[in-house]
Amino acid sequence: MAAAGSAIAPAAGSGVRSDRLERFVGQALALLLSMVIALALGSILIVGYGENPIEVYSAILDGSVGSVDGIGYVLSIATPLIFSALAVAVCFKGGMFNIGVEGQYFVGMVTASWAALELDFLPAPLFVLAVLVAGMLGGMAWAAIAGILKVKTGAHEVVTTIMLNGIAISLLAWAINFPLKFANAPPGQNVDLRTDVFSDKVRVGDIGQYFGVTPGAHLSWLLFVAIGTAMLVWFLLRRTRVGFEARAVGSSPGSAKAGGVSIGATQIRLFLISGALAGMVGMQQILADKGYLGAAYITLLGFTGIAVAFLGQNNPIGIIFAAILWGILSRGEVALQIGTDVPREFIIILQGILILSVVITYQIAKRRLAARQLQRSGAAGALEDSTAFDERLESTGSQDAEEAARPSDGGGPG
Amino acid sequence: MTLTDAAVAVQISFTYFTIIYLTGLGGLFSERSGIVNIGLEGLMIIGAVTGAFGARYFTDTLEMGQPWGPLLGLLFGAFCGMLFAGVHAVATISFRVDHIVSGVVINLVAVGLARFLSQAFFGQATQSDPGGPHLPDLDIPLLSSLPGGLDRAFEGLSPFVVVAALMVIPVWYTLNRLRWGLRLRSCGENPEAARSLGIRVSLYRYQGVLLSGAFAGASGAFLASEVIGNWREGQTLNLGFIALAALILSNWNPIRLMFFAWLFGFAVAIPLRLNDAPVINLLPPQFIRMIPYVVTIVAIAGFVGKVRPPAAAGKAYEGGGSL
Numbered sequence: 001m002a003a004a005g006s007a008i009a010p011a012a013g014s015g016v017r018s019d020r021l022e023r024f025v026g027q028a029l030a031l032l033l034s035m036v037i038a039l040a041l042g043s044i045l046i047v048g049y050g051e052n053p054i055e056v057y058s059a060i061l062d063g064s065v066g067s068v069d070g071i072g073y074v075l076s077i078a079t080p081l082i083f084s085a086l087a088v089a090v091c092f093k094g095g096m097f098n099i100g101v102e103g104q105y106f107v108g109m110v111t112a113s114w115a116a117l118e119l120d121f122l123p124a125p126l127f128v129l130a131v132l133v134a135g136m137l138g139g140m141a142w143a144a145i146a147g148i149l150k151v152k153t154g155a156h157e158v159v160t161t162i163m164l165n166g167i168a169i170s171l172l173a174w175a176i177n178f179p180l181k182f183a184n185a186p187p188g189q190n191v192d193l194r195t196d197v198f199s200d201k202v203r204v205g206d207i208g209q210y211f212g213v214t215p216g217a218h219l220s221w222l223l224f225v226a227i228g229t230a231m232l233v234w235f236l237l238r239r240t241r242v243g244f245e246a247r248a249v250g251s252s253p254g255s256a257k258a259g260g261v262s263i264g265a266t267q268i269r270l271f272l273i274s275g276a277l278a279g280m281v282g283m284q285q286i287l288a289d290k291g292y293l294g295a296a297y298i299t300l301l302g303f304t305g306i307a308v309a310f311l312g313q314n315n316p317i318g319i320i321f322a323a324i325l326w327g328i329l330s331r332g333e334v335a336l337q338i339g340t341d342v343p344r345e346f347i348i349i350l351q352g353i354l355i356l357s358v359v360i361t362y363q364i365a366k367r368r369l370a371a372r373q374l375q376r377s378g379a380a381g382a383l384e385d386s387t388a389f390d391e392r393l394e395s396t397g398s399q400d401a402e403e404a405a406r407p408s409d410g411g412g413p414g
Numbered sequence: 415m416t417l418t419d420a421a422v423a424v425q426i427s428f429t430y431f432t433i434i435y436l437t438g439l440g441g442l443f444s445e446r447s448g449i450v451n452i453g454l455e456g457l458m459i460i461g462a463v464t465g466a467f468g469a470r471y472f473t474d475t476l477e478m479g480q481p482w483g484p485l486l487g488l489l490f491g492a493f494c495g496m497l498f499a500g501v502h503a504v505a506t507i508s509f510r511v512d513h514i515v516s517g518v519v520i521n522l523v524a525v526g527l528a529r530f531l532s533q534a535f536f537g538q539a540t541q542s543d544p545g546g547p548h549l550p551d552l553d554i555p556l557l558s559s560l561p562g563g564l565d566r567a568f569e570g571l572s573p574f575v576v577v578a579a580l581m582v583i584p585v586w587y588t589l590n591r592l593r594w595g596l597r598l599r600s601c602g603e604n605p606e607a608a609r610s611l612g613i614r615v616s617l618y619r620y621q622g623v624l625l626s627g628a629f630a631g632a633s634g635a636f637l638a639s640e641v642i643g644n645w646r647e648g649q650t651l652n653l654g655f656i657a658l659a660a661l662i663l664s665n666w667n668p669i670r671l672m673f674f675a676w677l678f679g680f681a682v683a684i685p686l687r688l689n690d691a692p693v694i695n696l697l698p699p700q701f702i703r704m705i706p707y708v709v710t711i712v713a714i715a716g717f718v719g720k721v722r723p724p725a726a727a728g729k730a731y732e733g734g735g736s737l
Binding site: 097099145149152153154155156158159160162163164165166167169170171173174177178300303304306307310343344345346348349351352355356359360363364367 | 452501505509510511512514515516518519521522523525526527529530533534539652655656658659662698700701703704706707708710711714715716
């Protein structure tokens with residue numbers, strides 16, 4: 001689902017533009033509606049706690065974007081989420097569901113940490129670059145397993161990535177228990193298992209100081225890398241052959257194949273790109289924040305990235321804003337804790353409601369849109385258009401070619 | 415390593431078998447009805463936090479004592495798991511959201527919801543006080559008097575271990591002999607045909623998904639109250655995904671699921687008890703923990719014989735699933 005830009009421009013020229021516009025408006029409305037629903041349901045909860053919803057919501061805003069420090073924290077939270085959501089979106093465009101970002105970023109952290117500990121002899125800028133590349137290669141390697149298995153054996157990527165996530169957790173645990181375990185126990189304190197602290201050369205610079213943001217926010221130039229990457233991904237998907245093939249495979253594998261696109265090669269390519277993006281997810285944590293690799297079991301950055309990708313409707317630019325919105329909510333927790341009687345866990349519930357309503361309203365909007373376009377093409381008597389309709393209706397992602405050709409999931413509620 | 419260690423490892427494996435098997439049965443009902451459910455982990459989490467609360471509430475606050483308190487606590491966990499699975503059911507069946515998307519959201523929301531509930535129940539977000547009430551332990555008659563330390567495998571088990579193992583009979587009978595079960599399966603195999611026979615597909619699918627929530631919720635409640643003694647964030651340890659792995663390997667068959675649930679339960683138990691056993695001591699414990707996942711990948715990729723789900727199991731997803 002949510003493969004937003006399914007438009008491999010259908011041949012019927014004139015209708016395309018209005019279709020696109022209609023889809024864009026439809027998506028925007030769905031997004032808006034889901035936010036209203038989430039805020040409304042949230043308000044009910046807030047009233048249940050005996051507080052005024054408007055005050056609570058403004059406390060959240062005030063605590064997050066109401067100060068320079070707050071904005072710094074928000075952007076810092078958003079940085080890894082942008083990478084994570086992009087990784088999900090890239091595969092989505094190709095009709096695949098990479099729920100293995102979680103595992104891929106774990107492996108990326110392990111390989112990056114290895115590089116950060118072993119390649120100390122490199123001069124500073126090269127060293128950082130090498131570490132980032134190592135992280136991306138780690139993520140790529142892990143994603144490649146799922147991609148190759150899918151293409152060569154037909155193993156569904158959802159199942160393999162779930163299993164690879166499980167393996168990656170143990171792999172990280174093993175890495176910090178054995179090969180990368182700290183040699184010098186930090187003096188005087190009883191610490192968890194982790195690697196040695198990386199050399200200062202490889203710590204990515206704190207840019208917060210230039211904007212008056214507290215160093216505690218760990219705002220780094222990785223934020224700009226993330227935003228730049230989002231634009232790059234947008235360009236890749238919209239303006240290059242790779243992107244065109246990806247969207248063709250995602251929206252209609254059958255016609256892509258007929259058009260001479262190698263489905264397998266495209267799928268593996270997308271998984272590699274996705275894995276490289278996933279490999280960047282952990283860099284904020286180990287290079288800007290902690291400066292070492294520790295046990296990071298329940299961060300869920302990979303899964304949260306899926307939520308952010310939905311919220312940004314798999315549009316790279318939309319993802320930037322979605323990640324910032326997520327950051328605002330997450331940072332708002334602190335303000336809730338201090339200023340109101342509402343427990344901070346309320347934020348997580350609000351995020352959950354938001355993502356659920358986004359998923360559902362978007363699905364409804366998509367069906368409505370498809371029905372309208374079917375009606376219109378029917379009225380025009382243009383039966384040729386029905387293929388384009390099928391493509392749009394079935395741009396649901398994560399299906400195999402043959403399955404995607406089925407017009408509807410029959411047997412649903414009549 | 416002694417024989418006793420091995421016996422204790424087997425005893426632990428029975429406990430993990432129970433968790434994996436109950437959750438796997440949940441997945442079985444949902445997926446046999448045609449709804450892919452990768453939200454089992456999330457359903458377990460909700461079952462764990464509510465089950466831990468229920469056990470305390472019924473036992474201590476309402477002073478019901480043994481065995482009704484812990485028993486009702488478990489049922490409460492199952493009930494809440496069922497409610498939460500309702501979200502998955504509404505999203506996938508009524509609103510036709512992609513099953514995988516909804517499952518991911520379920521897992522994600524569960525973590526937050528569990529913290530929220532935990533704060534409300536226990537006044538702290540990530541755990542409850544240890545040492546909660548649980549059912550008295552059970553020694554299996556006859557087997558628990560085996561000589562040579564082997565008795566340890568059958569001592570001190572939760573009664574639910576026996577219940578879970580016996581569950582295979584009603585589940586198998588329901589799915590293979592009762593009209594309800596056959597209809598449920600037909601919804602997963604060929605919804606169009608089922609519908610043409612006048613079966614209300616969405617109704618059966620709702621029941622399948624809600625049952626999956628009840629089983630996974632009970633499993634989570636069992637983990638929190640009976641095994642650990644309190645709710646703690648992260649205590650489900652991806653067992654929901656291991657259950658999914660066992661389910662896939664079993665070809666969605668409740669009898670074969672028993673075997674894989676026990677096998678993976680044993681794999682979980684090895685690093686806890688058998689680290690110094692021959693062969694095993696050559697491997698770091700983290701590698702042992704990878705076994706269930708590796709086995710599943712190898713199987714699903716078709717590297718070992720014909721272990722890919724047969725045509726019928728593949729069709730179980732036809733009604734809008736994407737596996």
